[in-house]
Amino acid sequence: MGAKIRSIELIANTASGSVGAAAPDEARALLAEFGGKANVCVPEGGDLAGCLQAAIDRAPDLLVILAGDGTARAAAELCGMDGPMIAPxxxxxxxxxxxxxYGTTDWKAALRDTLEHGEERTIGGGVVDGRLFLVAAILGSGALLAPAREAVREGRPVIAFHRARRAWRRAFSGRLRYSLDGATRGKAEAMTFMCPIASRALNDDDQFLEAAALDPTGVAEALRIGLHSVMGDWRDDPAVEAVACxxxxxxxxxxxxxxxxxxxxxxxxxxxxxxxSAVTRVLAPPKQDHAEAGGDAPKETVKAAN
Known part of the structure; x- marks a missing residue:
């Protein structure tokens, strides 16, 4: 085992997007290969928060999250820098x-590689209104486009268009106002903030966020931005301006x-x-292994806010 791990808690949410009913038993079998003390928790009655807190209270060396992004974010908030390392x-x-x-590998390959070669890594994150985000935050009308983006991801363009139109009609009144690093001011329909670990423009060790102002003029342009967010990047769209802050x-x-x-x-x-700069500790294979798994894209450049 790469890092010294004596006890592991694994939470398997079988109601989540890509966790099947067989996942808990598959996880137990895989963890058994590495010895040590391991416990697999499957939330009962949808009590994911209770399962998560109970796992952390048992103070394992590693908390493995086999669930959605929301659970991973909650685990990072609860563990912080002083609690168990997490493997999302x-x-x-x-x-x-x-x-x-971990890149685009499946959960079993990611877990095995992590247990064999994992290294402790401190990661930073963004904080908005007292809430943590480790990858990205979307504020404003762009947040209402999430169902449309999912339809695009699923290959249903007609449904995506109707969802985007409905989201546009539901958009809250008035545009966002924003100020970046106390200097740059502007107006936009939506703002996105990307952490270095996920940004195409920032290096993993950069100590700032990538901020992008989204300013579509109608439903068609809003859907176009949604398409870019699924197929490439927000910054690929001409209605988006990105800066570092x-x-x-x-x-x-x-x-x-x-x-x-x-x-x-x-x-x-x-x-x-x-x-x-430091919000939680993750256990992951060395970065070169992560790159080979498809996790790192070529980095681009982004200008400073001021």
Whole structure:
């Protein structure tokens, strides 16, 4: 085993996007190969939060999450820097954090590689309205496009268009106002903030966020941005301007809809967004192995906010 791991807690949410009913037994068999103390928890009655807290209370050396991005984000918040290391495996629909950490490999291959060659790695994250995000935060009307993006991902363009049109009609009144690093000010329909671990423009050890202002003029342009977010990157679209920043203020006339690491949220009408260099510890194979698994794309450049 790469790191010294004596006890492991694994949470398998069989109701999640890509975790089948056989996953808990498959996980137990795989963990048994590596010895040590291992416990697999399957939430009963949908009590995922209780299962997660109980696993952390048992103070394992490693907490393995086989569930969605929301559970991985919650585990990172609860573990912080002083709790167990986490291994966020791809068990959800979008798998944003697992893809950033392990590449595009399946959960069994990712877990085996991690247990054989894993190294402790400290990762940073963003904080908005007191809530953590490890990959990306979308604020404003863009958050309402999440169902349309999922339809695009599933190859259903007509449904995607109708969902995008419905989201556009539901968009909260008024545009976002934003200030980046106390200097750059602007207006936009939506803002995205990407952490270095997931950004195509930032290196993993950069100490700031990539902020992008999304300013579509109608439903067709909004859907085009949604397509770019699925097929490539927000910054591939001409209606998007991206910059690097360490902190931002975003405000609107009413509460702001948001998506944090794939999970919907509702924020106050005025929020602070900031970068925090150390939020949790993950166990993952060396970065060169991660790159071979398809996790690293060529890095581009992004200008500073001011």
């Amino acid at each position: 495996l791809p068990g959800g629909t979008m798998n944003m954090l697992p893809k950033a950490v 360490r902190q931002a203020r975003v405000w609107a006339s009413s509460g702001i809809p948001a998506v944090l690491d794939g999970e919907p949220a509702r924020l106050k009408a005025s929020v602070q967004v900031s970068w925090k």
